[in-house]
Amino acid sequence: MTDAVAQPWMNTASSPKHRAEQLVLAMSLEQKIGQLHGNMETIDIYSLAAQVTTQEDMDRLASQIQVERHVAADDDLAIPRFRITNGPVGVGMGDGTPSPPATSLPMTIGLAAGFDPELARRYGDLIGSEAATLGQHVLEGPGVCLHRTAIAGRNFEYFSEDPFLSGVMGVEVTKAIQSHDVIAMAKHFAVNDQETERFRVDVELDEHVLRELYLLPFEMIVKDAEVAAVMSAYNRVRGTYATESRYLLNDILRTEWGFTGYVQSDFWSCRSAAASLNAGMDLEMPDAKWLNETSVKSALSDTSLEIETVDRALVRRFTQMFRFGHFESVYDPGTIDAAGHGAIAREIGEQLAVLLKNDGTLPLDPATVGDLLIIGQPEYVDDACQGGGGSSKVDPLYTVTPLDGMRDVLQGLGSTATARTFTVARDLSNLEEAKEAAAHASTVVIMAGLVASEGADRPGIAMGDHQDDMIDALLGQNSHSVVVLKDSSPVLMPWLDQAPAVLEVWNQGTEDGHVVADLLLGAVNPSGKLPTTYPRSEEDTLYRHHEERYPGVVEGEGYPVIRYTEGLEMGYRWHQANDVEPAFPFGFGLSYxxxxxxxxxxxxxxxxxxxxxxxxxxxxxxxxxxxxxxxxxxxxxxxxxxxxxxxxxxxxxxxxxxxxxxxxxxxxxxxxxxxxxxxxxxxxxxxxxxxxxxxxxxxxxxxxxxxxxxxxxx
CATH class of the missing domain: 2.60.40.10 (Immunoglobulins)
Structure with a gap:
């Protein structure tokens, strides 16, 4: 008896949906429940989240889940282990032991600065290719929430403050990922625009604001890219958790938009069994805190949940697995072409940098640059700046430091100039020595920035660790100085008038050193445009003096409520509507x-x-x-x-x-x-x-x- 006869869902001549229906028909209740959730050992994420106050805390928490990103196999039914990886900025926290290394790409905010759908396609193609090579079935990305505030912790993995730009780039990334038979997952649905109290906060906004701004990029990805999966958000929306919002997950996503894929919870965003499944959530990750045998059977028994709803959830996911050939594929992880993919990352990264200011100092002349000093704090000078803390963090195949990259490019251009670094302590305890080093160099490249993470918003728009004081002091030592910003979100620049040139390069990842050197030395011309507005001051933000807009106000139900009372006036729309001049406007970028x-x-x-x-x-x-x-x-x-x-x-x-x-x-x-x-x-x-x-x-x-x-x- 052939497999297709004994197990009709293995008949590849049938449609993906019919195969999924045949499979679910053959499953016992226990087998069905075993496929409703991930297989990490359940932990109390809510108490752990309360302990997250630093980047190191977030990374430590993320490391606990990096090898448990899967739904278990069922050999009796020929269901493969369903392997899931994070992925907005590269294959991060993939399923494996240990989590497989991959190419660390520039941040998504940087990709949006390219203003180029073709770049987005190449970006998604590289991520999708590596996910497939590593045997992953799902890549959790792209992220298309908006940069409502400049301080949101996940701005680095979202594209822009503008829904159209976010949607255009997100569509191309999605199509490219799925061309490799890897499921792309648009996230976080919806209005997960801040990290503060993300497990509890309620977001209140008018319908036209929700539709015209915050849902638009999701709608574009569903309709124009046929995304196979959507990840629901942590937060409440109008008083209901996003994972339990039938309005979002059924009425809008499926009935209005025609979405035929499945909905996965963000990790630990599921808060119930019956309510979540009834609303339209289909898979709980990363564990069985709610969709376990006890809870599901109890809900079935008291009729708050129907077995047809369980079947529906499974059919939706299995349909996508059959659509992309996951039942036929064999887990046989290959080897990523590290050098080849690194070269692509370098080409992409070089087109994302935004030249913010230039008095003619840039590009530096390789023939006259002389003794070039790269100076700044450890994250930006000693190592390649990867950024993207938390679950998006990529274990890089290799990295290029600023010094190695500068020396490589100088040599490639035939220059006899020398390059060296000086690392400034985070507490500026060696600032006097740094000033002395800068004063005696021929050319000074000051590197500064920020590395954001999920789990926490920034305390303000200013760069941390006294970097503004550092830049101000160093600029006064040498007139042949330029500032390179390695950011994942907008920052203030109180020293801007002193700086001859400012180049925003973002958190570049693997090829940081080469990309920055190519741009500074003119091997490549900066061509990026700002995908989000840079305010002049903290005062010039939509939430300043509006606590109800952010971080929210407790209104009597115990949890904070954020009200988007600014309506459609967000980002450049807010600046223009209120006649507030930004430091640098949306879409801005100079050139050589x-x-x-x-x-x-x-x-x-x-x-x-x-x-x-x-x-x-x-x-x-x-x-x-x-x-x-x-x-x-x-x-x-x-x-x-x-x-x-x-x-x-x-x-x-x-x-x-x-x-x-x-x-x-x-x-x-x-x-x-x-x-x-x-x-x-x-x-x-x-x-x-x-x-x-x-x-x-x-x-x-x-x-x-x-x-x-x-x-x-x-």
């Missing part, structure tokens, strides 16, 4: 060359709102170096809609040689999932386009849109 954007036009001045509008522009490189510019299109909605001044609805990156001109065309499709001209209508409970006078604004940042185009929608 210059560009001119001209001949901007739209394919129509009036439309019925059901056909695409094409915005065209000619971009010319007016400088002396090859470089890239990003043309950005924003829409100004009719005044009666009471929308913020601008909304990003299109962009295109173009690389040009010196003197070269090229036309770019950006299609604005009213019917696209991104809904460029739509607003949420409470009357119909859906998006709609309102007739009226619109203005398209084309330019190179949210604050630089000198090309208005009138558009009438009839």
């Amino acid at each position: 060359t210059t560009f001119d954007v001209s001949e901007v036009s739209a394919s129509a001045a009036a439309t019925s709102g059901d056909e695409p509008i094409i915005v065209s522009a000619t971009v010319t490189n007016t400088g002396e170096r090859r470089g890239a510019e990003v043309v950005q299109v924003y829409v100004e909605m009719p005044r009666e809609l009471h929308q913020p001044p601008r909304r990003l609805i299109g962009f295109q990156k173009v690389w040009l040689a010196p003197g070269e001109s090229r036309q770019v065309s950006i299609t604005l499709d009213p019917a696209a999932t991104a809904k460029p001209f739509s607003v949420w209508d409470y009357g119909t409970g859906d998006f709609r386009i309102v007739a009226g006078q619109y203005t398209l604004h084309a330019g190179t940042s949210s604050a630089d849109t000198p090309h208005p185009l009138a558009l009438t929608i009839r």
Whole structure:
């Protein structure tokens, strides 16, 4: 008797869903319950979370779960061990003993700075490839919550403050991951925009704000990338835990959007058996705290849960496993091409850096740089800056330190310059020696930044460990100084006026040393644009003096409540709506060359709102170096809609040689999932386009849109 006869779910000629239904039909109740959860030994995560106050605490907690990221196999049913890995910034905490090493990629916030869907595709392709090579079935990413605050602990693994940019990049990452038969998992659904009290906090927001901002990138990934899985969030949404929200997990995700995949809980976000399964959660991770035999059988007995609901959860997940061939694949981990993938990481990383300021000091001339001193605190000078603490942390195959990278690139450029480092103590106890070293160097590269982690938000926007004082002191010692920021979120720059040049490179990961050296020495031209606004001060934030907006207020039910009373005015929309000038606006980024954007036009001045509008522009490189510019299109909605001044609805990156001109065309499709001209209508409970006078604004940042185009929608 063949397997396909004895076990009809193994018949590859059947559809994935039919195979899943056949499998569930053959399972006993105990076998079904065994497939509803992960297989880590249950621990009290809530008491442990209360002990997390530092990056080291988070990493220690994460290390406890790194080899238990799976659902157990059932050999009698031919169900394979279902291997799950974290993955927004590389294959992190994958299932294995020990957790397998992989390529540490630049932070997701950095990827968004590329403003380039092709870069996102290459990024996702590398992660998906490595996950497949390591025998993983699921990669928990991309993360598409928004940068509502500059201090959120997980901004590093989310793309942007803008939902459209987040959605565009997230779609490409998802498609690329799943092209390797690895399930991608969009997270964290929904409004998990802060880490403070993430296990308890309730988020309250209006429906149009939820739909137009915070759900939009999820909707794009579900509809445009056919993501196979979604991870529910820790927090409450309107008083109900996200894992128990039927409105989110069923009404919106499945009924409205047509999602056919499965929903997994974030680790320990499941808070019940019957309520979670009834709402639409399908898999509890990483253990069986709730979906165990005692709880599930009890719920079935008292009819708060039906067996059909259990079956539904299993069919949803097994369908995706059959869809991607997981029942046929054999666990045989291979070897990652460390050097080859590192080269790709280097190429990607070099296109993400944002040049924030330059008085002509950059790029450094390899022939005249002389005695080059790299100076800063240990995380940024002594080692490759990986960032991404917590469950996203990647065990790197290798890393390139700032000193090794600088020496390699200098040698490759034929320079005889020397490079050395000076490590400044975190308490600045050796600052005088540091100042002396900087004063006697030919060129000084000051490296500073921050490494954020899940589990905790930052105490403020300023960099920690007195780094601003350090930079201020060092800049006064040598006029040939530049500042390199290695960040995972926006920071304040009180020393900005003193700095000749500032380059934001993010937490680069494996190829940190080479990427930064290539950029500083002009082997590569910076081409990134800020994916989130950099405020001038702590005062210039939407939550300052608004405790109800963050970190929340206890209103009588014991847990904190955060109210998004700013509405749609978040990120650059908040700055523009309130006439608050940022230090650096969303979409901003300089280059070692210059560009001119001209001949901007739209394919129509009036439309019925059901056909695409094409915005065209000619971009010319007016400088002396090859470089890239990003043309950005924003829409100004009719005044009666009471929308913020601008909304990003299109962009295109173009690389040009010196003197070269090229036309770019950006299609604005009213019917696209991104809904460029739509607003949420409470009357119909859906998006709609309102007739009226619109203005398209084309330019190179949210604050630089000198090309208005009138558009009438009839």
